[in-house]
Amino acid sequence: MAVDMAMPILVVDDYKTMIRIIRNLLKQLGFDNVDEAADGQEALQKMQGGSRFGLVISDWNMEPMTGYELLKQVRGDDKLKGTPFIMITAESKTENVIAAKRAGVNNYIVKPFNAATLKAKMASVIGDF
Amino acid sequence: MPATNVAIRIREALNDIRAADLNDPRLMEVLGLAENLVESMKLFFSSLDTSIHSEFRHIALYIARTRDEIAALRPNDIRESRLPTAGAELEAVVNDTEKATETIMSIAENILALQPDSLEHYKAQVDEKMMSMIEACSFQDITGQRVSKVVSTLTHIEERVSRFSSVMGVLDAAEEDDEKEQWRKDNMLNGPQIDGPATGQDAIDALFDGDISDEQLGQDAIDDLFD
Numbered sequence: 540m541a542v543d544m545a546m547p548i549l550v551v552d553d554y555k556t557m558i559r560i561i562r563n564l565l566k567q568l569g570f571d572n573v574d575e576a577a578d579g580q581e582a583l584q585k586m587q588g589g590s591r592f593g594l595v596i597s598d599w600n601m602e603p604m605t606g607y608e609l610l611k612q613v614r615g616d617d618k619l620k621g622t623p624f625i626m627i628t629a630e631s632k633t634e635n636v637i638a639a640k641r642a643g644v645n646n647y648i649v650k651p652f653n654a655a656t657l658k659a660k661m662a663s664v665i666g667d668f
Numbered sequence: 669m670p671a672t673n674v675a676i677r678i679r680e681a682l683n684d685i686r687a688a689d690l691n692d693p694r695l696m697e698v699l700g701l702a703e704n705l706v707e708s709m710k711l712f713f714s715s716l717d718t719s720i721h722s723e724f725r726h727i728a729l730y731i732a733r734t735r736d737e738i739a740a741l742r743p744n745d746i747r748e749s750r751l752p753t754a755g756a757e758l759e760a761v762v763n764d765t766e767k768a769t770e771t772i773m774s775i776a777e778n779i780l781a782l783q784p785d786s787l788e789h790y791k792a793q794v795d796e797k798m799m800s801m802i803e804a805c806s807f808q809d810i811t812g813q814r815v816s817k818v819v820s821t822l823t824h825i826e827e828r829v830s831r832f833s834s835v836m837g838v839l840d841a842a843e844e845d846d847e848k849e850q851w852r853k854d855n856m857l858n859g860p861q862i863d864g865p866a867t868g869q870d871a872i873d874a875l876f877d878g879d880i881s882d883e884q885l886g887q888d889a890i891d892d893l894f895d
């Protein structure tokens with residue numbers, strides 16, 4: 540099935556610059572429909588408030604709710620649990636990667652990263668585009 | 669009645685009795701024993717006074733030395749001058765990098781949005797914007813100097829604390845995590861690693877591609893350390 544290039548994507552990061560970078564990369568990849576949240580709590584409120592996203596791209600280290608906690612909440616919510624979820628984070632210890640995988644993350648990108656990596660991981664999760 | 673007064677009274681009583689020339693041997697024996705007891709107690713208490721005095725003197729000297737060492741730390745200078753200055757420098761680093769990033773990002777976005785009418789015009793615009801981008805990168809010189817100043821402050825504090833700890837023979841108490849620190853641990857907030865990611869993207873990819881197990885991921889990362 541062809542990837543819907545108009546699907547809404549939620550980018551979650553407490554650094555506005557990182558959100559801007561990811562937005563630019565997504566735009567270059569052909570994805571223009573991008574929403575953002577500054578932390579896990581704001582993201583969860585958007586998702587539980589009715590907004591449906593084809594993909595969530597989230598940082599880990601945020602307050603008051605981390606990306607890890609957001610992932611667990613999403614996977615624990617019957618309406619949201621199928622949402623594709625990619626973690627993009629500076630948290631690179633094996634305990635983090637394994638914990639995220641066991642919590643149900645679809646893929647994991649360590650910072651710093653490049654456009655090719657983002658494209659490859661997105662393709663592995665939502666399909667080739 | 670104070671002990672010294674008791675000793676005096678017993679001695680007076682003994683002298684009175686001796687002066688009265690009583691010849692009861694049992695009475696004289698009891699009085700002799702009492703006199704010996706008083707002498708022993710007197711020796712004991714005088715040695716106790718000396719010992720207590722010596723202990724208190726030792727404690728007073730230790731307190732005075734501790735105070736001198738704390739003064740040598742210059743804690744007021746650290747609290748009122750060095751740490752606030754270091755904090756201000758780091759804040760300036762954040763501001764400088766934010767401004768530079770904003771400039772570079774804006775230039776990149778402008779270039780991406782260019783609608784050139786000719787190749788020459790396009791090249792001229794790109795060249796001009798690239799020069800602006802290169803100029804923006806000069807922030808690194810300033811931020812580098814600011815960070816060096818902060819490192820210098822931290823080194824200064826570290827040296828003084830180390831000296832104090834060494835001179836006073838201080839051992840660390842058990843660490844107590846406050847609520848925030850416990851939250852950070854529970855959420856595995858380790859932050860960026862000094863020499864780059866602890867787990868490489870390749871190893872992570874192998875895990876998500878099913879090429880390796882969770883246990884192997886841990887071992888691979890350890891192996892990488894030894895390669």
